[in-house]
Amino acid sequence: xxxxxxxxxxxxxxxxxxxxxxxxxxxxxxxxxxxxxxxxxxxxxxxxxxxxxxxxxxxxxxxxxxxxxxxxxxxxxxxxxxxxxxxxxxxxxxxxxxxxxxxxxxxxxxxxxxxxxxxxxxxxxxxxxxxxxxxxxxxxxxxxxxxxxxxxxxxxxxxxxxxxxxxxxxxxxxxxxxxxxxxxxxxxxxxxxxxxxxxxxxxxxxxxxxxxxxxxxxxxxxxxxxxxxxxxxxxxxxxxxxxxxxxxxxxxxxxxxxxxxxxxxxxxxxxxxxxxxxxxxxxxxxxxxxxxxxxxxxxxxxxxxxxxxxxxxxxxxxxxxxxxxxxxxxxxxxxxxxxxxxxxxxxxxxxxxxxxxxxxxxxxxxxxxxxxxxxxxxxxxxxxxxxxxxxxxxxxxxxxxxxxxxx
Amino acid sequence: xxxxxxxxxxxxxxxxxxxxxxxxxxxxxxxxxxxxxxxxxxxxxxxxxxxxxxxxxxxxxxxxxxxx
Numbered sequence: 001x002x003x004x005x006x007x008x009x010x011x012x013x014x015x016x017x018x019x020x021x022x023x024x025x026x027x028x029x030x031x032x033x034x035x036x037x038x039x040x041x042x043x044x045x046x047x048x049x050x051x052x053x054x055x056x057x058x059x060x061x062x063x064x065x066x067x068x069x070x071x072x073x074x075x076x077x078x079x080x081x082x083x084x085x086x087x088x089x090x091x092x093x094x095x096x097x098x099x100x101x102x103x104x105x106x107x108x109x110x111x112x113x114x115x116x117x118x119x120x121x122x123x124x125x126x127x128x129x130x131x132x133x134x135x136x137x138x139x140x141x142x143x144x145x146x147x148x149x150x151x152x153x154x155x156x157x158x159x160x161x162x163x164x165x166x167x168x169x170x171x172x173x174x175x176x177x178x179x180x181x182x183x184x185x186x187x188x189x190x191x192x193x194x195x196x197x198x199x200x201x202x203x204x205x206x207x208x209x210x211x212x213x214x215x216x217x218x219x220x221x222x223x224x225x226x227x228x229x230x231x232x233x234x235x236x237x238x239x240x241x242x243x244x245x246x247x248x249x250x251x252x253x254x255x256x257x258x259x260x261x262x263x264x265x266x267x268x269x270x271x272x273x274x275x276x277x278x279x280x281x282x283x284x285x286x287x288x289x290x291x292x293x294x295x296x297x298x299x300x301x302x303x304x305x306x307x308x309x310x311x312x313x314x315x316x317x318x319x320x321x322x323x324x325x326x327x328x329x330x331x332x333x334x335x336x337x338x339x340x341x342x343x344x345x346x347x348x349x350x351x352x353x354x355x356x357x358x359x360x361x362x363x364x365x366x367x368x369x370x371x372x373x374x375x376x377x378x379x380x381x382x383x384x385x386x387x388x389x390x391x392x393x394x395x396x397x398x399x400x401x402x403x404x405x406x407x
Numbered sequence: 408x409x410x411x412x413x414x415x416x417x418x419x420x421x422x423x424x425x426x427x428x429x430x431x432x433x434x435x436x437x438x439x440x441x442x443x444x445x446x447x448x449x450x451x452x453x454x455x456x457x458x459x460x461x462x463x464x465x466x467x468x469x470x471x472x473x474x475x
Contacts, residue, residue, distance in 0.1 A: 073462075073463070073464070077416070077463070113436075114436065117419060117436035117437055117438070118435050118436050118437075120437075121419075121433070121435065121436060121437035122421045122424060122425070122433065122437050123433075123435075123437070282425070286422075343456060343459065344456075344459040344460070345460065346422070346459070346460060346461060346462040346464070347462065348462055350420065350462075352418070352462055352463055353418060353463075354418060356418040356419060356420055356462075360420065361421060361437065
């Protein structure tokens with residue numbers, strides 16, 4: 001992918017340009033024992049609430065950055081101006097494959113959500129709970145007696161991938177293969193990423209063909225039978241939905257598991273509180289979603305928009321980073337303090353507006369199950385001496401080499 | 408206490424439902440049912456927490472309606 005030269009558009013006032021990037025701002029590059037979310041909360045102290053970062057995408061494009069929660073709310077609740085159709089696959093692979101419903105705007109967006117919401121509603125997630133819990137337990141029991149594990153590879157990723165396969169109705173035999181793709185896709189070199197994206201697209205195409213030949217009552221079977229406004233879904237739509245679930249549901253869940261256990265390993269008092277009071281795990285998971293959120297919403301303005309006297313022009317990219325809004329002191333008192341029982345926690349880890357994460361209910365259930373079972377089965381744990389977890393920013397914030405020890 | 412629901416603002420986060428499923432009822436898609444909610448006596452504090460948990464601010468307490 002060629003790097004675009006940073007160009008500051010003429011309508012951007014120079015005093016609003018900041019040297020800011022999710023890849024290069026201090027704390028964003030891979031950092032031993034880092035805290036990348038806290039590393040960005042300085043923007044609230046230094047202002048301004050809206051600024052322009054000239055090279056702030058993986059391929060070097062400029063974006064506006066919206067820092068306040070209330071401002072992100074008004075941007076994300078206004079899809080008529082701020083479109084989420086950015087042609088992600090077209091840019092990366094030259095393939096016209098809109099991810100559905102993420103890259104669809106209203107009114108089509110509502111049609112897709114109406115179809116998909118019931119599949120991932122809070123009640124439907126109840127029905128997936130037992131299978132997800134069984135997966136968590138099996139993984140934890142597998143490394144418990146060793147007294148140590150590397151959380152991302154031994155627990156977080158296999159757990160997230162296993163639940164995804166369960167949802168997809170694909171046999172667990174393929175878990176390691178999927179793990180490899182996920183690893184390449186989310187952590188590989190650019191070539192590995194593109195190859196993994198192609199592999200995933202081909203796998204999903206194969207799954208659709210299989211379900212056409214051998215119908216089954218699973219996710220793809222449901223999509224093949226679906227009726228939207230009097231017509232079936234096209235193969236491209238089904239593919240866009242299936243690929244989005246892979247792209248959105250694995251790395252994010254795994255990273256959240258990692259950041260939560262990283263926090264608990266470094267804050268034994270919080271770990272003990274959760275051990276003493278299991279009812280606190282649910283609010284604690286919400287607090288971790290707030291404080292350690294990992295993604296940004298990227299929108300493209302399709303009309304000019306007057307942002308309190310600042311002109312955002314059609315064509316501009318607008319970034320709404322969750323980890324920054326979630327540390328806005330106007331919305332969250334004492335935002336850099338982690339308060340497991342925090343009330344009034346209207347965080348935006350799953351975005352605001354009509355594109356609210358479709359999988360949010362499953363994701364939070366995975367986190368609750370993961371923490372419940374880990375704390376129930378593993379005694380007091382800490383970062384293994386002589387090791388240092390490495391955190392990083394970027395498109396999805398994450399953590400690697402998280403070696404815990406409970407000997 | 409009466410809670411005003413703005414169903415067109417609700418995006419199905421279901422944070423209110425997680426706190427108080429008996430007060431905040433959802434449709435099969437996981438979005439709040441339309442219509443004002445009359446909170447049963449004794450559940451006002453819980454209802455208020457539900458209102459304050461909404462990321463979209465789709466719930467508000469109607470002023471002057473919570474006496475008695």
